[in-house]
Amino acid sequence: xxxxxxxxxxxxxxxxxxxxxxxxxxxxxxxxxxxxxxxxxxxxxxxxxxxxxxxxxxxxxxxxxxxxxxxxxxxxxxxxxxxxxxxxxxxxxxxxxxxxxxxxxxxxxxxxxxxxxxxxxxxxxxxxxxxxxxxxxxxxxxxxxxxxxxxxxxxxxxxxxxxxxxxxxxxxxxxxxxxxxxxxxxxxxxxxxxxxxxxxxxxxxxxxxxxxxxxxxxxxxxxxxxxxxxxxxxxxxxxxxxxxxxxxxxxxxxxxx
Amino acid sequence: xxxxxxxxxxxxxxxxxxxxxxxxxxxxxxxxxxxxxxxxxxxxxxxxxxxxxxxxxxxxxxxxxxxxxxxxxxxxxxxxxxxxxxxxxxxxxxxxxxxxxxxxxxxxxxxxxxxxxxxxxxxxxxxxxxxxxxxxxxxxxxxxxxxxxxxxxxxxxxxxxxxxxxxxxxxxxxxxxxxxxxxxxxxxxxxxxxxxxxxxxxxxxxxxxxxxxxxxxxxxxxxxxxxxxxxxxxxxxxxxxxxxxxxxxxxxxxxxxxxxxxxxxxxxxxxxxxxxxxxxxxxxxxx
Numbered sequence: 001x002x003x004x005x006x007x008x009x010x011x012x013x014x015x016x017x018x019x020x021x022x023x024x025x026x027x028x029x030x031x032x033x034x035x036x037x038x039x040x041x042x043x044x045x046x047x048x049x050x051x052x053x054x055x056x057x058x059x060x061x062x063x064x065x066x067x068x069x070x071x072x073x074x075x076x077x078x079x080x081x082x083x084x085x086x087x088x089x090x091x092x093x094x095x096x097x098x099x100x101x102x103x104x105x106x107x108x109x110x111x112x113x114x115x116x117x118x119x120x121x122x123x124x125x126x127x128x129x130x131x132x133x134x135x136x137x138x139x140x141x142x143x144x145x146x147x148x149x150x151x152x153x154x155x156x157x158x159x160x161x162x163x164x165x166x167x168x169x170x171x172x173x174x175x176x177x178x179x180x181x182x183x184x185x186x187x188x189x190x191x192x193x194x195x196x197x198x199x200x201x202x203x204x205x206x207x208x209x210x211x212x213x214x215x216x217x218x219x220x221x222x223x224x225x226x227x228x229x230x231x232x233x234x235x236x237x238x239x240x241x242x243x244x245x246x247x248x249x250x251x252x253x254x255x256x257x
Numbered sequence: 258x259x260x261x262x263x264x265x266x267x268x269x270x271x272x273x274x275x276x277x278x279x280x281x282x283x284x285x286x287x288x289x290x291x292x293x294x295x296x297x298x299x300x301x302x303x304x305x306x307x308x309x310x311x312x313x314x315x316x317x318x319x320x321x322x323x324x325x326x327x328x329x330x331x332x333x334x335x336x337x338x339x340x341x342x343x344x345x346x347x348x349x350x351x352x353x354x355x356x357x358x359x360x361x362x363x364x365x366x367x368x369x370x371x372x373x374x375x376x377x378x379x380x381x382x383x384x385x386x387x388x389x390x391x392x393x394x395x396x397x398x399x400x401x402x403x404x405x406x407x408x409x410x411x412x413x414x415x416x417x418x419x420x421x422x423x424x425x426x427x428x429x430x431x432x433x434x435x436x437x438x439x440x441x442x443x444x445x446x447x448x449x450x451x452x453x454x455x456x457x458x459x460x461x462x463x464x465x466x467x468x469x470x471x472x473x474x475x476x477x478x479x480x481x482x483x484x485x486x487x488x489x490x491x492x493x494x495x496x497x498x499x500x501x502x503x504x505x506x507x508x509x510x511x512x513x514x515x516x517x518x519x520x521x522x523x524x525x526x527x528x529x530x531x532x533x534x535x536x537x538x539x540x541x542x543x544x
Contacts, residue, residue, distance in 0.1 A: 145354050147349055147351045147354040147355050148354055148355060148357070150318075150323055150347075150349070150355075151347070151349065151355040151356075153323060153341050154321055154322075154323065154341045154345065154346065154347040155341075155346070155368070155369035155372065155416075155420065156341060156343060156369065156372060156373065157368070157369065157372050161372050165357065165360075165368060165372075166357070169357070169359040170359075172359075246358050246359040246400055246402075247358075247359075249400060249402065249403070250358050250400075250402040253402050253403070254402075
């Protein structure tokens, strides 16, 4: 019964939307508006085949590599900048400047510097996704509870052990908030980097379809992006629930009191 | 008549010598602790009691090596304390903020030992023993925040015990738990102290607690802090909440400490400290 209700909540709105869409496109429609049945048919034709390997997988690989490297740089850099006062004083104003630059404007520059390569696209994703993680990690590291820090200190927990047992877990709620922002940014930047110049990938394929007036195909590509976003969000939520179990539990106890 | 505790410092485990702490703030210097000197003998249980704002926490931070004193020094087994010493453990008032919320109870108690590289078997023995001693053998898999305040403080005490310190510092550890839990925890401290023979410095603002717990009570003056009085508590070794607290001697001691605290609040300072102040003032004029 409970599962049924949950399923109802998850699928209710999508089913309703498709129904509205289906009923309003029963008659003759604008050439650019797709019909649900056509779209489903096209979707299968377009994406369950070679394209999956030639476009979806390369895009996914760039996204995964880009976001992972961005998270790694963000967390390591954030811990360093957050823990070392002079480094923070030195870097923070400059970081604000770089952070303010919208990453898409870097695409042509990076294209000239690095050529039209996979590393260029990964670079675009990193250059955008690193900021939310980096800045959130800095804040998280700075917000380590002073009493907890004293406790660790009196028990001789310092250096690498301090990072591992105190700083990293303590900053993890903020780090995860940064990661969440990075994931959605990453998807956007992946598409943008492939739209500018590419010979494969989701962004490239969707632009190709647009230019050749393959309208249902283009729509099916947009659906793929949407599904990708949903999948990423589910994976993130699952990971967050596991990593921050203690945090949510503690909050629940505090709110109940 | 028992020997004066200050004189009996033949084998001092912990020595505080002329400790002074001045905080530098934007609004000028704040003198939190002026001049403190006392010794703790090995195995002693001493309570440090003083009016609020008398620099108790500052003193404890200096002793535990978390903060460097402006003047004077702290010696542990004759060696100056410059950072948190290995033979010392601290239990803080804020139990909710001194345990790692992302670790289970057992991992919290085990972490300092693991960090020191104590072998697994030895670690297990110490952790089990410590959890047993504080009456928490049944909750090792819980997270601290799943426990009541009193139980969380027990975890913190277990962590301190497992660390096998020579000196255990406690900074108003029971100030934030309810009265009944507090009574239980006070008895727990007496039991642990007797069983392990550890030296305990117990900071509190609760006069009853200091007399009930301590073998000795060090009364601090108001800020800038000096020692107002250092008295021996000649109550029987075995104490219990009902009988000890109704002894005439308990009432006398409590009365005396209370009086001294009241004097301290009014700004009364012991003769020695006042004369010290005068010389210091002269010194400042000369300089």
